[in-house]
Amino acid sequence: MKKNFLKLMAMSLVSVMALCSFAGCGGDAPADDTQKDGAETFKIGMIGPLTGAASSYGISVQQGCEVAVAEINANGGVAGYQFELLPADDQHDAEKAINAYGTLMDQGMNALVGTVTSVPCIAVTEESTVDGLLQITPSASAAKAAQYDNCFRICFTDPQQGEHMANYIAGQGIMNCAVLYDVSDAYSSGIYEAFVPAYEALGGTVTTAESFASGDVDFKTQLTSVKNSGAEGLFMPFYYTEVAYVANQAVDVGLDVPFFGCDGWDGVIAQLNGDTTLVDGSVFLTPFLANATDDKTVAFVEAYQAAYGTAPDQFAADGYDAVYAVAAALEKAGTVDNAALVAAMHEIELAGVTGTMTWDENGDANKGAILAKIQDGGVVPAE
Amino acid sequence: MKINEVVSLEFLAQMINGLSLGSIYALIALGYTMVYGICKMLNFAHGDVIMVGAYMLSVAMGMLGLPPVLAILLSMVVCACLGVTIERIAYKPLRNASPLAVLITAIGVSYFLQSSALLIFGSTQRKVESAINVSSVQLGELTIGGNALVTLLLTIVLMTGLTWFINHTMTGKAMLAVSEDKGAAQLMGVNVNRTIATTFLIGSALAAVAGVLFISSYGFVGPYTGAMPGIKAFVAAVLGGIGSVPGAMLGGILLGLIESLSKAYISTQLADAIVFGVLIVVLLVKPTGLLGKKRTEKV
Numbered sequence: 001m002k003k004n005f006l007k008l009m010a011m012s013l014v015s016v017m018a019l020c021s022f023a024g025c026g027g028d029a030p031a032d033d034t035q036k037d038g039a040e041t042f043k044i045g046m047i048g049p050l051t052g053a054a055s056s057y058g059i060s061v062q063q064g065c066e067v068a069v070a071e072i073n074a075n076g077g078v079a080g081y082q083f084e085l086l087p088a089d090d091q092h093d094a095e096k097a098i099n100a101y102g103t104l105m106d107q108g109m110n111a112l113v114g115t116v117t118s119v120p121c122i123a124v125t126e127e128s129t130v131d132g133l134l135q136i137t138p139s140a141s142a143a144k145a146a147q148y149d150n151c152f153r154i155c156f157t158d159p160q161q162g163e164h165m166a167n168y169i170a171g172q173g174i175m176n177c178a179v180l181y182d183v184s185d186a187y188s189s190g191i192y193e194a195f196v197p198a199y200e201a202l203g204g205t206v207t208t209a210e211s212f213a214s215g216d217v218d219f220k221t222q223l224t225s226v227k228n229s230g231a232e233g234l235f236m237p238f239y240y241t242e243v244a245y246v247a248n249q250a251v252d253v254g255l256d257v258p259f260f261g262c263d264g265w266d267g268v269i270a271q272l273n274g275d276t277t278l279v280d281g282s283v284f285l286t287p288f289l290a291n292a293t294d295d296k297t298v299a300f301v302e303a304y305q306a307a308y309g310t311a312p313d314q315f316a317a318d319g320y321d322a323v324y325a326v327a328a329a330l331e332k333a334g335t336v337d338n339a340a341l342v343a344a345m346h347e348i349e350l351a352g353v354t355g356t357m358t359w360d361e362n363g364d365a366n367k368g369a370i371l372a373k374i375q376d377g378g379v380v381p382a383e
Numbered sequence: 384m385k386i387n388e389v390v391s392l393e394f395l396a397q398m399i400n401g402l403s404l405g406s407i408y409a410l411i412a413l414g415y416t417m418v419y420g421i422c423k424m425l426n427f428a429h430g431d432v433i434m435v436g437a438y439m440l441s442v443a444m445g446m447l448g449l450p451p452v453l454a455i456l457l458s459m460v461v462c463a464c465l466g467v468t469i470e471r472i473a474y475k476p477l478r479n480a481s482p483l484a485v486l487i488t489a490i491g492v493s494y495f496l497q498s499s500a501l502l503i504f505g506s507t508q509r510k511v512e513s514a515i516n517v518s519s520v521q522l523g524e525l526t527i528g529g530n531a532l533v534t535l536l537l538t539i540v541l542m543t544g545l546t547w548f549i550n551h552t553m554t555g556k557a558m559l560a561v562s563e564d565k566g567a568a569q570l571m572g573v574n575v576n577r578t579i580a581t582t583f584l585i586g587s588a589l590a591a592v593a594g595v596l597f598i599s600s601y602g603f604v605g606p607y608t609g610a611m612p613g614i615k616a617f618v619a620a621v622l623g624g625i626g627s628v629p630g631a632m633l634g635g636i637l638l639g640l641i642e643s644l645s646k647a648y649i650s651t652q653l654a655d656a657i658v659f660g661v662l663i664v665v666l667l668v669k670p671t672g673l674l675g676k677k678r679t680e681k682v
Contacts, residue, residue, distance in 0.1 A: 053506055183652055211651040215611055217601045220400040220528075221646040228393045241508055241603070248602045252519065253396070254526035271603075273510045 042081035042336060044069070044326055045104035046319070047088050047097055047124065048116030054092040057315050058116045061138050062087050064312060064319030065113055067303050068327075078327045079334050085323075090115055094123035101127050109133070110336050111329075113322040116315070118142035118186070125151050134341040136325055138318035142186055146363035150342050153364055154318045154325065154354065155287060158190030161262045162237065164285050164369040165191075166198035169233060169260055175204045177260075178231035180222055180246065182238045183211035191237035191262050207231040212242075219246050220253050227255040235260045240268035247278035263287060266314045274377045283382045286372045287354040288317035291379065300353045314354070321352035392524055397647040398640065403531030405639020406538045407600065410593040411616030412623070412631035413542060414586040420626035421562045421582040424482065427489040428469060430613015431496035432587050436462045436594025437604040438504060441511040451514040459591040466587025467580050475576070493610075500606035508605035515599045530600040537596065541589065542632045549628065554581055562626075622662050624675025633673055637661075 046065050048058030062085075069083045077083065086107055088100035097120030104112070111134040115121040121140035128135040129148035136152045137145050141161075146153040156164070169177055179195065182188035196206055207229035210222035223246065226234055234257050236243060243265055250256070261268075261284030268284075269276055290301050290311040300320055304312040312320070325345070330336070332344035349358050355367035373382035411433060418426045439461045443454035473492050477485050517529030549555035557578045560568040569575050597612060598604050615638065623634025638658060645657040665673060 056507075213652075213655075217603075217608075217611075218400075218404050220403070221397060221643045222651065224393065224396045224400055225647055228396075244508075244510070244603060245601060252526065252528035252531070253400070254519075271508065271510065275510075 064316030162194030401643030409635025436591030624672030
């Protein structure tokens with residue numbers, strides 16, 4: 001009897017494990033083909049990680065897109081079309097992204113906002129370029145994520161961020177700056193590689209360039225080297241999770257210099273539970289500030305807050321602008337023809353919540369950077 | 384002369400970094416090596432028990448508002464119960480199965496714990512207030528973190544205590560007997576099942592302590608927090624001689640020092656390669672690890 005009970009326990013343990021491993025699957029939103037009365041429907045596909053480890057990015061983009069689509073439809077649509085958003089999940093996986101792309105094409109997608117992350121995005125550009133479909137990635141920053149003529153991007157590229165920060169740091173009179181970057185991550189290395197020549201061209205000296213690999217939690221060795229290199233500042237182009245570790249450990253090794261970061265820092269305040277004493281005064285580059293006071297941002301933040309109960313992050317803002325970019329291209333082209341939409345992208349200028357932008361021949365957005373300063377548990381624009 | 388001073392000061396600082404990293408590896412390796420030494424199984428879920436210990440501390444201190452000492456005790460009790468439960472449900476039915484089956488089950492348990500934490504606590508990392516409030520010590524130009532000191536001291540105390548417990552108490556002697564020969568120990572009246580359960584109980588309570596020290600040093604816990612330190616500590620245990628308690632300590636400290644010094648003076652990218660290179664060389668020269676005992680199997 002006891003043995004049977006144990007067997008039962010073991011069996012149920014195994015089945016729970018099996019269930020857990022499948023828990024990530026599913027979740028594709030069913031297609032909604034119903035048309036609104038009187039107007040034709042323009043279908044915008046959206047691909048991103050809606051489940052899995054990177055899901056916070058995908059969900060933010062989707063919610064930003066939903067807000068934009070609702071606004072556009074409430075204002076009577078564009079060029080006689082009502083917008084419809086078709087979200088699909090790729091779990092930050094290239095193969096699933098391609099499957100999602102195929103499904104969306106079958107549903108009659110007219111333009112794609114996506115994908116959210118770089119690796120799946122590069123894979124999807126290979127497909128969309130064959131179809132000639134207008135593809136705008138809100139947030140994939142790798143150079144190849146907008147490699148074909150039909151591909152455009154809302155966010156900064158990695159090199160753009162490195163150059164912007166080199167300008168800012170040198171502009172603050174800090175001419176001896178150390179860099180700590182994630183050597184295993186293309187985003188972080190990409191920013192680092194563009195930063196060094198740009199900073200040196202401005203007369204700055206990179207006192208030491210230290211690296212780590214994703215998943216590392218101990219940075220004391222690198223920080224000790226930074227301290228002993230005589231740096232007056234530390235540039236940290238990587239994501240907020242590691243930023244929080246570094247800020248903690250800098251105290252342990254007695255390193256007290258200003259920190260500078262990139263747009264991966266978005267979320268660092270939540271990560272630190274709002275206690276920003278360790279990173280107060282740090283400045284990072286961001287495409288979007290939710291507490292900016294211009295009308296567009298205020299309206300977007302209000303609508304987003306009403307719909308989802310939280311303030312939008314930069315991914316939501318990128319998604320929002322991507323939908324408006326599609327709308328502007330449709331307005332300009334006046335037709336749903338793929339080639340006309342793609343051609344229109346080079347002619348439009350969009351005043352979005354992440355800045356006023358035009359698109360160059362590579363499909364990259366030209367726009368100014370916002371520099372955000374961490375202060376008293378919040379983020380304020382840096383002078 | 385001036386330059387020499389600066390260089391040696393940096394060297395000392397990096398040695399301290401290595402020691403503080405190594406003492407955490409050593410503490411985790413203690414649990415690994417103990418379970419291996421007694422039960423001859425690699426408990427790959429050990430790293431994840433550390434994660435559970437860290438989460439328990441965060442729940443006890445953050446949500447229940449318990450004082451640090453009670454929170455640490457609660458975390459140890461929960462982990463000890465978890466360890467015994469895992470052993471009862473997942474490993475005990477496999478007592479006579481092939482080692483490979485047990486190994487795969489251990490990996491399964493590890494995934495189970497990670498996924499459960501993901502479901503319960505979500506994927507974002509939590510900030511945990513340090514349970515240890517020891518301020519840094521300033522020695523001239525050198526700064527030594529308070530957590531590093533506590534971890535190092537506690538690891539030495541726990542290692543000494545564990546060695547004494549195994550060699551001088553009845554339960555400890557029963558553990559040694561079980562590790563020598565399960566069947567013979569049973570014939571001599573040793574309750575094998577209870578002995579193994581006790582091993583898991585102590586090993587998991589140690590894991591909770593490691594978890595508490597780990598997040599006191601690094602400040603954050605997520606579902607995968609235990610994975611990487613678990614693997615590093617396993618390497619430390621093998622380097623020092625798996626099954627040997629002082630070996631785990633030595634292996635952990637050496638691993639931390641090698642990692643820190645190669646990051647500082649050779650290359651950050653190559654640090655892990657150097658660590659594993661040293662492991663390979665040690666195993667080639669002394670297959671049982673630095674302090675491991677060679678055991679002849681009698682047929």
